[in-house]
Amino acid sequence: MKIGILGGGQVGQALWDTIHMEKENILNILGEPLEIKKVLVRDLSKKRDIPKDFLTNNPDEIIYDKEISLIVEVMGGEEPAHTYIKRALEEKKFVVTANKEVIALHGDELHKIARKKGVDIAFEASVGGGIPLIKTIKEAMAVDKVKEIWAIVNGTTNYILTKMEEELRDFEEVLREAQKLGYAEPDPSKDILGLDTKFKLAILSSFAYHTTIKPEEIYTEGIEKISLRDIQYAKELGYKIKLLAISKFYNGEIEVRVHPTMIPLSSPLSSVNGVYNAILLRAEKRGDVLLYGEGAGPYPTAMALLSDILEATHTILYSVPRYYSFAYLYPSKIKPSDEIYTRYYIRLWVKDQPGVLAQIAKILGENHISISSVIQKETSEKEGKAELVILTHKTYEKSMSKAIEEIKLLPILEEWGSLIRIEV
Amino acid sequence: MKIGILGGGQVGQALWDTIHMEKENILNILGEPLEIKKVLVRDLSKKRDIPKDFLTNNPDEIIYDKEISLIVEVMGGEEPAHTYIKRALEEKKFVVTANKEVIALHGDELHKIARKKGVDIAFEASVGGGIPLIKTIKEAMAVDKVKEIWAIVNGTTNYILTKMEEELRDFEEVLREAQKLGYAEPDPSKDILGLDTKFKLAILSSFAYHTTIKPEEIYTEGIEKISLRDIQYAKELGYKIKLLAISKFYNGEIEVRVHPTMIPLSSPLSSVNGVYNAILLRAEKRGDVLLYGEGAGPYPTAMALLSDILEATHTILYSVPRYYSFAYLYPSKIKPSDEIYTRYYIRLWVKDQPGVLAQIAKILGENHISISSVIQKETSEKEGKAELVILTHKTYEKSMSKAIEEIKLLPILEEWGSLIRIEV
Ligand SMILES: NC(=O)c1ccc[n+]([C@@H]2O[C@H](COP(=O)([O-])OP(=O)(O)OC[C@H]3O[C@@H](n4cnc5c(N)ncnc54)[C@H](OP(=O)(O)O)[C@@H]3O)[C@@H](O)[C@H]2O)c1
Ligand SMILES: NC(=O)c1ccc[n+]([C@@H]2O[C@H](COP(=O)([O-])OP(=O)(O)OC[C@H]3O[C@@H](n4cnc5c(N)ncnc54)[C@H](OP(=O)(O)O)[C@@H]3O)[C@@H](O)[C@H]2O)c1
Numbered sequence: 001m002k003i004g005i006l007g008g009g010q011v012g013q014a015l016w017d018t019i020h021m022e023k024e025n026i027l028n029i030l031g032e033p034l035e036i037k038k039v040l041v042r043d044l045s046k047k048r049d050i051p052k053d054f055l056t057n058n059p060d061e062i063i064y065d066k067e068i069s070l071i072v073e074v075m076g077g078e079e080p081a082h083t084y085i086k087r088a089l090e091e092k093k094f095v096v097t098a099n100k101e102v103i104a105l106h107g108d109e110l111h112k113i114a115r116k117k118g119v120d121i122a123f124e125a126s127v128g129g130g131i132p133l134i135k136t137i138k139e140a141m142a143v144d145k146v147k148e149i150w151a152i153v154n155g156t157t158n159y160i161l162t163k164m165e166e167e168l169r170d171f172e173e174v175l176r177e178a179q180k181l182g183y184a185e186p187d188p189s190k191d192i193l194g195l196d197t198k199f200k201l202a203i204l205s206s207f208a209y210h211t212t213i214k215p216e217e218i219y220t221e222g223i224e225k226i227s228l229r230d231i232q233y234a235k236e237l238g239y240k241i242k243l244l245a246i247s248k249f250y251n252g253e254i255e256v257r258v259h260p261t262m263i264p265l266s267s268p269l270s271s272v273n274g275v276y277n278a279i280l281l282r283a284e285k286r287g288d289v290l291l292y293g294e295g296a297g298p299y300p301t302a303m304a305l306l307s308d309i310l311e312a313t314h315t316i317l318y319s320v321p322r323y324y325s326f327a328y329l330y331p332s333k334i335k336p337s338d339e340i341y342t343r344y345y346i347r348l349w350v351k352d353q354p355g356v357l358a359q360i361a362k363i364l365g366e367n368h369i370s371i372s373s374v375i376q377k378e379t380s381e382k383e384g385k386a387e388l389v390i391l392t393h394k395t396y397e398k399s400m401s402k403a404i405e406e407i408k409l410l411p412i413l414e415e416w417g418s419l420i421r422i423e424v
Numbered sequence: 425m426k427i428g429i430l431g432g433g434q435v436g437q438a439l440w441d442t443i444h445m446e447k448e449n450i451l452n453i454l455g456e457p458l459e460i461k462k463v464l465v466r467d468l469s470k471k472r473d474i475p476k477d478f479l480t481n482n483p484d485e486i487i488y489d490k491e492i493s494l495i496v497e498v499m500g501g502e503e504p505a506h507t508y509i510k511r512a513l514e515e516k517k518f519v520v521t522a523n524k525e526v527i528a529l530h531g532d533e534l535h536k537i538a539r540k541k542g543v544d545i546a547f548e549a550s551v552g553g554g555i556p557l558i559k560t561i562k563e564a565m566a567v568d569k570v571k572e573i574w575a576i577v578n579g580t581t582n583y584i585l586t587k588m589e590e591e592l593r594d595f596e597e598v599l600r601e602a603q604k605l606g607y608a609e610p611d612p613s614k615d616i617l618g619l620d621t622k623f624k625l626a627i628l629s630s631f632a633y634h635t636t637i638k639p640e641e642i643y644t645e646g647i648e649k650i651s652l653r654d655i656q657y658a659k660e661l662g663y664k665i666k667l668l669a670i671s672k673f674y675n676g677e678i679e680v681r682v683h684p685t686m687i688p689l690s691s692p693l694s695s696v697n698g699v700y701n702a703i704l705l706r707a708e709k710r711g712d713v714l715l716y717g718e719g720a721g722p723y724p725t726a727m728a729l730l731s732d733i734l735e736a737t738h739t740i741l742y743s744v745p746r747y748y749s750f751a752y753l754y755p756s757k758i759k760p761s762d763e764i765y766t767r768y769y770i771r772l773w774v775k776d777q778p779g780v781l782a783q784i785a786k787i788l789g790e791n792h793i794s795i796s797s798v799i800q801k802e803t804s805e806k807e808g809k810a811e812l813v814i815l816t817h818k819t820y821e822k823s824m825s826k827a828i829e830e831i832k833l834l835p836i837l838e839e840w841g842s843l844i845r846i847e848v
Contacts, residue, residue: 018709022567029566130710132564140556142453143446143730268716279713283441285723286554290702292692292714299709306567318744388494 001034001313002039003258005061006084007074008041011098011125013049014298015072015305022306027322030313038062039089040075061114063087066393069316072305073097074125082106089113089121094306094316094388098125098301104199108212108328120315122308127153127200130300131293135307137208141283146208150423155275155295156184156191157223161241161260165231171224183275193222194258201245204279205256209249211332213256219337221259230347230418233389234262234373240270241420254333255331262345262422338398340421345391347417352386356412360388363410367403369395385414391422425458425737428486430508431498432465435522435549437473438722439496439729446730454737462486462501487511494742496729497521498549506530513537518740520732522549522725528623532636532752544739546732551577551624552701554724555717559731561632565707568633572706574847575669577624579699579719580608580615581647585665585684586697589655595648607699617646618667618682625669628703629680633673635756637680643761645683654842655769657799657813658686664694665844686769686846762822764845767796769815771841772831776810780836784812787834791827792820806836809838815846822839 005012015394019026019036025295026034038056041048062068063084071088075081078101085095085102086393090113097103099374102110103123114121124134137146143387150281156178163174175192180186190196191394195215202215233240239262263270268290272278277295314320357374364371392400400419408416429436443450443460450458462480465472486492487508495512499505502525509519509526514537521527527534527547538545548558561570576582580602587598599616602608614620619639626639647667658665663686671680687694692714696702701719706712718724738744774780781798788795799813816824824843832840 018567074467130564130707131713132560135563136560137557139735140554140727140731142734143442143449144727149494251736266695266697268695271690271692273690283554283727286727287718287721287724288557288716289718290714290716292712292716294711294713297711300711303564303568303707307564310566311563314744318742320738320742320744 001030001069001317002037002067003034003070003072003309004038004040004065004068005036005072005074006040006059006062006081007076008039008048008050008055009074010298011074011301011305012039014302015074016050018299018302018306026310029310030317032317034309034313036260037065037068059084063091067091070094070096070309072309073099074305075099078102078105080296085110085121086113089117089119091297091316092117092119094119094312096305096312097121097123099123100196100199100203104202104215107203107206108249109327120312122312123203124308125301125304127203128279128291128294129295129297130303131277131279131291131295132304132307133291134207136289136291137204137281140286140289141281142206144286145284146281147249147284149201149204149208149247149279150243150269150270150282151201151204151279152242152269153245153277153279153295154191154197155277156188157197157243158272158277159183159275161223161226161231161243164228165240166234168228168232168339170228171226192224194220197243197245197258201247201256201258203379204245205247205254206328207330208281209254210315210329211254212328213254213332213334217256217334219257219259223260223394225418226260227418230420233345233347237391238265239263239422240265242272244269244423246423253333253335255340257337257340260420262420264424267424268364338396338401340397341394342397343392343394343422344400345389345420345422347387347389348413349385349415349417350381351412351414352384353412356386357388359410359412360390360407361407363403364392367399369399369403387417425454425456425460425493425741426491427458427494427496428462428464428489428492428735429460429496429498430464430483430486430505431500432472432474433480433498434722435498435725435729436463438726439498442723442726442730446554450734453734454741457743458733458737461489461492468491483508483549486516488804489679492517494518494520494733494736496733497523498729499523501531502526502529505665507525509534509545510537513541516541516543518543518736519545520729521547522729523547523847524550524620524623524627525612528626528639531627531630534751540645544736545615547627548732549725549728552703552715553717553719553721554727555701555703555715555719556728556731557628557703557715559714560713561628561705564710564713565632565705568710569708570705570707571674572672573625573632573670573703574693575625575628575701575703576666576693576696577669577701577703577719578621578667579701580612581621581667582696582701583607583699585647585650585655585667588652589659589664590594592652592656594652595650616648618644621667621682621781623670625671625680625682628669629671629678630750632705633678634751634753635678636752637678637756637758643681643683647684649842650684651842654844657769657771661815662689663687663846664689666693666696668693668847677757677759677766681761683763684844686844688848691848694751707800762820762825764821765818766821767816767818767846768824769813769844769846771811771813772837773806773809773839773841774812774839775836776808779838780810783834783836784831785816785826787830788816791823793823793827811841
């Protein structure tokens with residue numbers, strides 16, 4: 001059983017190591033040895049764990065090699081990874097990938113090609129590092145129905161929010177530290193703005209609901225506007241702020257969104273700290289199942305790849321039909337984001353004068369939004385200004401947007417603070 | 425594909441329902457229909473969801489039926505379930521069971537028979553209800569190595585401890601309420617004394633470490649001696665008390681134990697409340713993976729059974745070799761319980777007079793146990809007595825047992841309170 005690997009970076013090298021270290025174990029499982037024939041890299045002269053003989057900078061040497069029946073893609077980025085995977089599938093090779101961009105953007109196309117050619121594309125490693133998310137959805141939920149997904153799938157943002165909360169430090173400061181420690185990239189915008197989380201939610205939801213959800217259909221907010229004040233208020237009120245990936249599937253309609261969310265301390269997701277990831281699946285019959293673990297790292301990711309590789313090679317060796325392959329089957333109907341129905345936290349600075357709260361309460365009331373609690377603190381921080389925090393009961397996003405537009409026109413508004421959704 | 429079910433109680437009926445409701449889904453997955461031919465019960469006249477035509481009170485009608493290739497056992501109890509399963513395997517039938525007693529006590533024997541006969545016995549439903557624990561250990565960890573298991577696998581005791589902590593109520597009172605609500609059995613001793621947890625830990629550890637661990641080899645303490653005072657002190661110190669199933673595998677030696685444990689709030693297991701179950705697997709390469717969900721209930725359990733049924737029928741239909749079956753392979757070496765090395769919480773009542781703490785500290789010191797903190801509160805509750813709480817640094821169980829023996833002989837000791845292990 002010969003395989004090729006596209007990419008010999010962090011993950012590619014961890015996979016190389018693991019396959020060599022676990023040689024006997026793999027032989028026991030498969031009944032024959034698993035051999036890496038070639039690894040694609042850009043720079044042949046770079047120092048790495050993989051011996052030079054096994055390296056190539058020509059993708060065709062792997063994609064069109066007749067001896068290779070499975071290709072692992074760990075290059076990253078949309079192109080040329082997408083094109084290479086497509087070619088490999090068309091050559092009737094099984095593909096295993098860790099590439100969230102490619103799956104989120106082209107999962108449906110690639111699955112169609114795989115089905116037509118009688119092969120498969122597996123992508124456990126694209127979400128949640130070493131946590132077996134896809135496997136659990138695919139197998140444990142095969143005869144169940146996933147109704148909701150609640151997930152923390154970006155280690156960088158979770159690390160930042162955790163640090164801000166634990167050490168009461170500012171976003172910018174914590175971000176700089178995270179960059180220094182290697183928990184955030186030099187250009188952290190994909191993580192901070194929620195794009196990485198959006199890609200992962202597109203993959204998980206498409207897979208769990210047997211449909212195609214495009215990243216651009218997902219309402220997305222990042223954590224860039226979360227201030228320490230919000231985190232402090234949340235703490236005071238018994239909540240934590242997490243960047244959540246949320247999706248729900250009811251009555252044929254899918255609600256799907258990524259945004260900072262206030263969750264109560266009683267939620268099992270509230271104790272997911274630092275770079276850890278977790279996903280809560282709400283299924284019709286199994287009820288809630290939560291999976292938690294290290295969401296990244298070369299070795300956990302290599303383990304996820306290896307699980308997929310073993311499953312695929314087993315399929316190849318014994319030419320059995322794979323018994324579940326529901327991904328990207330049906331069209332989806334996405335619920336418009338202004339129909340989101342949830343609770344809200346609002347923070348704003350107003351003129352410190354009588355009747356201010358009444359004006360704001362009036363606008364909320366006119367928009368059928370009812371207030372569940374209010375905090376107004378004496379402060380000497382800003383002369384003549386008062387900071388107001390309002391928690392609402394459940395309401396529609398549409399009503400809330402309208403109310404906020406109106407509040408923003410009030411002469412008593414000094415400074416807009418923030419709007420954070422609250423979920424239980 | 426015809427199957428037989430031994431047992432038509434809560435779980436048996438939920439399985440019957442599910443297989444009928446999900447008929448089409450199952451057909452899609454297997455490529456042919458799954459048909460329940462017969463269900464074994466004791467009392468043919470009892471009212472149940474299963475039509476009378478499908479019932480029998482003669483086990484041989486199922487076990488020796490040539491058309492039936494898979495048998496599901498959901499009768500419960502050690503005998504006659506164990507004997508029936510054995511006969512079924514000897515008849516070369518695949519077996520799927522929810523029976524923790526049978527697997528914990530006879531797992532090795534049954535696996536040996538299954539291997540000899542070229543069939544398999546699956547038992548996902550025996551631990552953790554609808555949480556895919558066994559599947560995750562089997563597949564995600566196939567090429568990894570599980571080094572530690574930390575689990576909350578008994579809903580009854582977790583419910584009681586949670587209620588005591590949240591509502592500051594006594595053990596007895598909460599237990600009675602749990603019985604009334606159906607969260608505890610009329611005879612709750614198997615749960616309360618930790619026996620149910622012990623069975624489950626024997627199963628999980630045998631499976632994860634590819635060995636045989638007998639329940640009687642597991643050091644076990646129940647929650648019957650946990651008082652509200654301990655829970656209050658734990659809370660004050662930033663801990664929760666949970667009945668943990670713990671096992672570790674290092675240097676060829678297995679440490680395995682069940683007891684109430686103080687865990688810090690930062691531990692992801694500390695937020696597992698009520699009847700929920702969770703298991704934390706510490707693996708060599710994947711790192712920590714935690715699985716959490718509903719640990720019981722007829723429908724979650726039926727889903728776990730169905731996953732096993734589908735996997736087994738797939739194996740039968742396509743006669744592929746199953747690609748992992750490591751359970752009960754190697755002999756095990758169990759670490760003696762007096763070599764446990766951990767931190768301790770001690771609570772005791774002493775005479776309220778000078779020099780008392782010094783006497784106790786002296787004994788601890790002589791046994792090489794160092795104190796990490798002490799709480800002594802003024803109390804008017806018991807005339808002339810003071811309550812002392814001591815937290816130690818890590819030490820050996822052997823040293824601690826010796827120290828306690830000596831402390832119990834001190835004339836200044838008024839009343840022994842409790843000893844609880846602290847883990848992080
Ligand atoms: N690192 C993690 O913890 C982690 C976790 C989960 C998922 N992932 C995913 O795993 C994938 C790989 O990540 P990584 O951290 O291993 O990345 P990396 O260290 O940057 O490695 C990328 C590898 O691909 C090669 N490569 C890139 N573009 C190429 C091209 N056009 N032609 C030929 N070779 C090319 C690079 O060659 P050179 O070495 O010659 O530059 C390098 O060997 C990404 O999709 C990532 O999102 C990573
Ligand atoms: N209930 C749960 O939530 C749950 C969760 C996880 C695991 N489990 C496990 O699943 C198994 C079944 O639990 P359950 O709650 O369904 O139990 P149950 O309601 O008591 O059902 C037991 C069934 O087996 C039949 N039975 C028992 N002994 C028999 C015998 N000697 N001969 C013929 N039939 C016999 C009974 O027949 P009659 O109906 O005629 O009495 C009944 O139909 C147990 O191993 C349990 O530990 C249960």
